[in-house]
Amino acid sequence: MSREAGQVRPHPEGLTVNGDPREVRVFLTVRRSGGFAGLTASGELETTGEPDVNRLEAAAHGLDQARLGTGRPQADRYVYRLEVRTEPSAEPVTYTVAEQDLDETTAWLLDRILTGS
Template identity: 65%
Template sequence: MIVTVTRSGGFAGLIQQGELDTDGQPDADRLEAAVRALDARNLGTGRPQPDRYVYRLEVRDAPDADATQHTVAEQDVDATTAWLLDRVLG
């Protein structure tokens, strides 16, 4: 599973991007469980607030597969999603 995260916004308006292939990662099961836990109904509105981040996630089961996309605003990030975002951007 390939997870791409793009973080934009914040005080300086900088953009950061990271990508992680869960294959071969020591915590692959936890990473994939966090991705499966993403639920568009529970990710909030995705509407940015001043000086806060917006995260765009793309998930592909294989390099050539179609991507599933999620958008979550910083104020709507739960602990599991925060860990996933940090892990991919780290």
């Protein structure tokens, strides 16, 4: 469960923070590399207090590396490395996805983390 706007709602993965099912947070880190100029970009986001917390957490917990493709880059395209944690010090679950393999939800999530909005 996690809290949004003062309400407790079931969390899709049944996760808890310090044993409290009402305080689930997701920590997201993304690094984008490649592209035409080989530029890199990175961003971090904690879902607590975000206005779209439900969508963020659903997108993060819905990731499946098998559906995200091989992560192999193509010329002039980006490669993203996304780390998902439920605690700041937890070992991350890491996903690698190439730009050509992005679905709409994953593209939105990565952009949301990189831009912060």
